[in-house]
Amino acid sequence: MKKLFSKKILYVLVLLLPAIVLGGLAYVWLESFDTPGYVLLGIGHWSLETTLSVFIFALIITFFLLYFSLRTLDYLIRLPGQLKARSRLVKFNRSQDALISGLVDSAEGNWERAETALIKHVSHSGAPLLHYLTAAKAAQSRGALDKRDEYLKKASDHAPDSAIAIGLTQAELHLSGNEFDQALEALGKLHAIEPSHASVLKLLHQTYKTMGDWEAIRKLLPSLHSHKVLLETEIRQLETEAFTRLLKQSAATGHIDTLQQHWAEVPNYIRKLSGISAIYFAAMINGGAGADIEDELALALSIDWDTTLLVLFGSVPSNDALKQLAMAERWLSVHENDAVLLAVLGKLSAKCADNTKARTYLQQSLAIEPTVSAYQLLGDLLTAEGEQAEASQCYKKGLELASNEAVSRIIPAV
Known part of the structure; x- marks a missing residue:
């Protein structure tokens, strides 16, 4: 002054x-x-001369x-x-x-120092929103959740037109603090305001994924794709993971209707991936609905030969065992030296009470590649025919093979 x-x-x-x-x-x-x-100046009776x-x-x-x-x-x-x-x-x-x-x-x-500095002069700032949002992050980082919520409310009061920015910050803080319900509540409000907002959609995807809510992610996938929230490769990976998780969850609960519904929604490119269809077919068989998927499973094998699917086909409780065996025998012309196929044929032949054919198939399978399951099937067949000594030899060889396999898995770990 x-x-x-x-x-x-x-x-x-x-x-x-x-x-x-x-x-x-x-x-x-x-x-x-x-x-x-x-x-000379004159004013009334006064005059001035100079x-x-x-x-x-x-x-x-x-x-x-x-x-x-x-x-x-x-x-x-x-x-x-x-x-x-x-x-x-x-x-x-x-x-x-x-x-x-x-x-x-x-x-x-x-x-704490950041929070103090930001709040002390917030009333004179040209950007009070930035002060309050940064202070809210600092408060959460030091565990002061009440202060965090207070700063977020003040931010909303000072800048009601910035609901998206405030809501995103609030959701991020809840998510980082494992407050998933609160995060979803905040994101739900934002999604209602801006359904196509990329950051809102991305945070929703992260929250659902952290919570393991794959059904919600499945429903969110079209929005993530149409608004280009993720790269095309990321969308495909997420879609594959979502449907895989949903199939496994349905399989674990044994809800056949839900399982079939999810399978019907799986895109064709995912169905062709190794192991995906096996989840569905195995769950259907375990749920007692194996006969319903027999033809679909046979078609899948005809298009893309897969050992896991082949084993599952042999486990289907078919309503027509002879038809099931005939289908498997047609594949033998293309895969004549496939040990797994021969073992499956032995299993199906035994189911059709054709023990001679079953014995031949199982012996051919063991000659190409000995497996524990083939030894078990042949041992059971020999036991049923009263050949105890030969059956015991099969069981013994199966146990030795299983033991060697177990040891081979343990040794690398050591």
């Missing part, structure tokens, strides 16, 4: 000096005449004083507003410094 007043005094003196010089020059010039003239040179000098000085008085009066009138504006500018600059300091402290993990 003193500095400002000193400048005004200097300004007056700078203007006064030329006025005095100008008045003095006019006075000297007029006095140089033999008859410099005079001026020389012209004195009058002009006085007029110049009077004009200057009047001009200065008016400027001073204008300055005094505007002074309170200028002081307020200057005070606001100082406070605004402080709030900007506090915002920068708070952001730096947050980045460095000084949560």
Whole structure:
């Protein structure tokens, strides 16, 4: 303030000096005449008489004083507003410094100091929303959840038009704090406001995935795809994972109707992936609905030969065992040296009470590739025919093979 007043005094003196010089020059010039003239002013009974040179000098000085008085009066009138504006500018600059300091402290993990700096000068900031949202993050990071919610509410009160930004921050904080229900509640409101908002959709996807809600992700997939929230490859990976998880969940619960519904919704490119269809077919067989998928399973094998599906086909409790065996025997012309197929044929032949054919198929399978299951099937068949010694040999070889397989799995781990 003193500095400002000193400048005004200097300004007056700078203007006064030329006025005095100008008045003095006019006075000297007029006095140089033999008859410099005079001026007479009369007001009522009063009169004033002086020389012209004195009058002009006085007029110049009077004009200057009047001009200065008016400027001073204008300055005094505007002074309170200028002081307020200057005070606001100082406070605004402080709030900007506090915002920068708070952001730096947050980045460095000084949560309490960041929160204090951000809130102290928020009332004078040009961006109070940024102060409150950053303070909310700092409060959560130090475990002050009540403060976090308070700052989020104040942010909403100060910037009601920024509901999306505030809601996203709130959802992110709830999600990072494993408050999934609260996160979904916040995201649900945002999704109702902006159904196509990419950040809202992405956070919904992350929340559902963390919660393991694959049914919700399945329903969200079209929006994620149409609004390009994720890359095409990411969408396909997520879609594959979602349907795989849903099939496994349905299989675990044994709900056949739900399982069939999910399978009907699985895209063809996912059905062709190794292991996906096996989940569905195995669940249907375990759920007692194997006969319903026999033809579909046979068609899948005809299109894409798969050992796992072949084993499942042999486990189907068919309503027509002879038809089932005939179908498997047709594949033998293409896969004549397939040990798994021969074992399945042995199993199906035994189911059709054709023990001779069953024995032949199982022996051919063991000759190509010995397996525990083939030894077990042949042992059971020999036991049924009363050949105990041969059956015991099969069981023994099966146990030895199983033991060797177990040891081979353990040794690499050691």
